[in-house]
Amino acid sequence: MNNDISQAIPLLPLRGVIIYPSMVQHLDVGREHSVKALEQAMVQDHKLLLAAQRDSSLNEPKEEDIYQFGTIVYIKQMVKLPNGTNRILVEGLDRAEIESFEQLEPYFTVTYKTVEDEHGDGVEEQALMRTLVNQFDEYTKVSKKTKRETYETVKDITESSRLADIVTSHLSLKVQQKQQILETPYVPDRLEQLLQMIQNEKEVLSMEKKIGQRVKKSMERTQKEYYLREQLKAIQKELGDQDGKTGEVEQLKTKIAEASMPERIEEVAYKELNRYEKVPQSSAESSVIRNYIEWLVALPWTDETEDNLDVNRAQGVLDEDHYGLDRVKERVLEYLAVQQLTESVNGPILCLVGPPGVGKTSLAKSIARSVGRNFVRASLGGVRDEAEIRGHRRTYVGAMPGRIIQGMKTAETVNPVFLLDEIDKMASDFRGDPSSAMLEVLDPEQNHSFSDHFVEEPYDLSKVMFVATANNLATIPGPLLDRMEVITIAGYTELEKLHISKQHLIPKQIKENGLTKSKVQFRDEAILKLIRMYTREAGVRSLEREIASVCRKAAKLIVSGEKKRVVITEKQLEELLGKPKFRYGQAEAEHQIGAATGLAYTQAGGDTLAIEVSIVQGTGKLTLTGKLGDVMKESAQAAFSYVRARAEEFELEHDFYEKYDVHIHIPEGATPKDGPSAGITIATALVSAFTNRPVRKEVGMTGEITLRGRVLPIGGLKEKSLSAHRAGLTKILMPAENEKDLEDIPESVRDGLTFVQVKHLDEVLDHALLPKE
Incomplete structure (x- = not known):
């Protein structure tokens, strides 16, 4: 190594290029500081020191950025x-190490020292040179960037460093x-490093070649498939089968x-x-796959309607469609x-x-x-197969999605109001339990990932x-019921039915039967009679049928010319x-001994019970008639036991029950009757019969009784x-604990009735019985 330090020489930084001694190469010089270094070199002695930048992206390198x-x-x-x-042609002279x-x-101007080549054992160098030439020969065969002529030039070089x-x-x-x-x-170190680098490059080139061949095969296959498809299209077009499978795809x-x-x-x-x-x-599989794709396409995945959150407008819509049902409307408006x-x-x-005909389905439409x-509706009545809810697997012939997915397809949005009608009518058998699904x-x-x-x-x-x-909560499984918010629609009152008839049913039937309001007119008392004596239901379905029947008969009278207008x-x-x-309960005409008026709740609404x-x-036998259920029989026995226990207070003989047969009867024996709320009524009738005290004719009562007389x-x-x-x-004599229910009673009814809240049967008897005649 020569340690002589030369004079200062201009430095020209290179980007991405290394120049070696003995090399002759063109370079383009464009950066301002590089041009000035070049100009100085041309003036001085035509010599430059070329050194590579560590980062070729730098446009203005600093001292530490240069090798x-x-x-x-x-x-x-x-x-x-x-x-x-400026384009220059340079010839490499010596290696140089920058001193300062x-x-x-x-x-840049630097001082440098030249670095001489160091040689080792001559035989070793010769062996390394031969190996290098052979490796370079193989490299040129696999490399597309190095021409074979280069190898011809290199193989004749005898100097190891060059x-x-x-x-x-x-x-x-x-x-x-x-x-490096x-x-x-x-x-020798230089040659060994170079051999290792060539070997690595050969392996990389070999891998690139394999990858290229694989890609080429893939491209050829793709091109072939494209060519065949185009041919198939052309054939179908010539045959007139334009809508063949390709068109479907x-x-x-x-x-x-x-x-x-x-x-x-x-x-x-x-x-x-x-x-x-x-x-x-x-193939059968072809239709299965197509059907599946069409279902995926038809389902709404992101489409949704924008909710109208105007509470006042919503209340107007609900009131327009339905009269009453305040609790349901209130819940929707809360939502x-x-x-x-x-x-x-x-x-x-x-x-x-609620019972049939109270407007559950139409209410869902109004919501x-x-x-x-x-709005979309799925009827679950009679569904026994779990696959009706979850769908059939595609491996089955004729497989279809379940009713939920079918409903979503019909709805066309991801946020419909989905009515599950008759959810209490689902049943389970060997095909599974749809209620669990x-x-x-x-x-x-x-359900975010159904x-x-x-x-x-x-x-x-x-x-x-x-x-x-649902009509009946008892048939809905507990876990399913737990997931829902239950709103009970008990049925319509007589007054509500009157309003519904006037506002909805009569106008609808007049229109459907080709009539007009000027030709047919219903009086309120006629509508009330229709409700009371021609229908017995909680809803208004039968009432609508009867109104339709009246309209048809009125139409016949008008068409036949008998009448121009029917009132x-x-x-x-x-x-x-x-x-x-039907007949409906009437109050007793006069005070009666041994006859009390109870109040009953049936599916058709409320009724009086004599x-x-x-x-x-x-010999002390107790007989119960009138088609009573088990609960009502037990109420009668409890009332009788209460009277026996209070015999002394009622001034009865202590063994009175052994001398008399007691017969308790509730009329309308063809109608099944059951429930605990007749307890105080039976007890009052019993006390009246035994004490010979009349029951007030204007009093009705309801309440369950205990053996101690609590209501x-x-x-x-x-x-x-x-x-x-x-x-x-x-x-009306009612349990004191039912005070909260008074708010639900229409004001017009409250004004016409006196409600007496009782806690014990003694209070009931005080209000219900007259003194002994």
């Missing part, structure tokens, strides 16, 4: 190009690797692209489409108010429970209209507002419909009060 080793070159030629760049930077502006530098300059190496060769003065592809599916579902759809394309059209405040989209799960959502549908914690066996992919039901209807009065009603079909007690000489609360006070008002009673 310490470089090459002294002689500038043999310089040409100015039209774009302002003497000047940084306007160009051979290493020339070979390095022709390899596709990184700047750091080339710099430049910085190695000991030639294109249509399905367009539908999938337009379906706005989640990314994961879209991948599944395209995967199935590829399968469909490859399966022969005559809208909460949604407006929280901006939440989770729908409630309501269960409307959908009030919130501005689409409904648990996932109606659980807010699970799994249908046919669709297989999770479907989000969390935005759906489910409304279920339906009580008398006219009986002429058109015949004698009344309870009669007869006492005859006998327990009952249900259906609203309906019972209406029946009492209708029957002409003026006083």
Whole structure:
């Protein structure tokens, strides 16, 4: 190594290029500081020191950004190009190590020392040179960047140092690797490093070649398939089969692209489409795959309607469609108010429970209209197969999704009002339990990823507002009932039926039967008679049928010319419909001994219940008639035991029950009767019969009795009060604990009745019995 330090020399930083001694190469110089260094070199002695930048992206490198080793070159030629760049031809002279930077502006000037090559054992160098030439020969065969002519030039080089530098300059190496060769003065080490680099490059090139061949095969296969498809299209076009399978595939592809599916579902759809394309059209699997893709495309994945959260408008819609049902309406308006405040989209799960004909299904439609959502209905009555809910697996012939997914397809949005009609009518058998499958549908914690066996992919039901209807809660499994908010619709009162008839049913039937309001007119008393004596129901379905029947008969009278205008009065009603079909309870005409008026709650609403007690000489036998249920029989026995226990207070003989037979009868024996609320009525009738004290004719009563005479609360006070008002009673004896139910009774009924709250049977007897005659 020569340690002589030369004079200061201009430095020209290189980007991505290394120049070795003995090399002759063109370089383009364009950076301002590089141009000034070049100009100085041309003035001085045509010599430059070329050193590579560590980071080739830097436009203005600093001292620390330049490698310490470089090459002294002689500038043999310089040409100015039209774009302002200088093109120079340089020849490498010596390796050089930078000692210090003497000047940084306007160009770099450095002092350096030249680095001489160091040689080792001659035989070893010769062996390394031969190996290098052979390896370079193999490299040129696999490399597309190095021409074979280069090898012909290299193989004749006899100087080991020059051979290493020339070979390095022709390899596709990184700047750091080339710099490493430049910085190695000991030639055998340089040759060994170079051999290792060539070996690595050969392996990389070999792997690239294999990858290229694989890609080429794949491309050839793809091109072949494309060519064959184009041929198939042309053949189909010539045959006039333009709508063949290829056309179907294109249509399905367009539908999938337009379906706005989640990314994961879209991948599944395209995967199935590829399968469909490859399966022969005559294969059974072809139709199965197509059916599956069409279902995926038809389902709403993201489309939703915007909720109308105007509470006042919603209330107007509900009031317009339905009279009464205040609790249900209030719950819907609460839901809208909460949604407006929280901006939440989770729908409630309501269960409307009530007798047939009270408007459960039509109420669900009104809910959908009030919130501005689409409405869809699924009838669950008689469903026994679990697959009806979860769908059939696609391996079965004729497989279809379950009713939930079918309903979502019909709804066309992800947030409809979904009516599950007759949810209490589902049954289970060997095909599974559909009510258990409904648990996932109606659980807010699970239904965001509902799994249908046919669709297989999770479907989000969390935005759906489910409304279920049922006639009887007892037949709904407990876990399913727990997931729903139960709202009971007990039925309509007589006054509510009157309003519903006038506002909805009569106008509807007049229109449907081709009549007008000027030709047919219903009097209020006729409508009330129709409600009381021609129908017996909680809802208004039979009432609508009777109104329709009246309208038809009125139409016949008008068409036949008998009348131009028909006014339906009580008398006219009986002429058109015949004698009344039912009778409703009437108050007793006078005070009676052993006969009390009870109040009953039936599926048809409220009714009065006459309870009669007869006492005859006998042996103490208790007889119960009138088709009583077990609960009512037990109430009668409890009332009788109470009278026996209080015999002394009622001034009865201590063994009176052994001398008399007691017969308790409730008229209308063809009608089944059951319930605990007749307890105080039976006890009052018994006490009246034994003490010979008349029961007040204007008093009706309801309440359960205990053996100690306590009066327990009952249900259906609203309906019972209406029946009492209708029957002409003026006083009602009711359990004190039912005070909260008085709010539900219409004001017009409350004004006409006196409600007496009682806690013990003694209070009942005080209000119900007259003094002994």
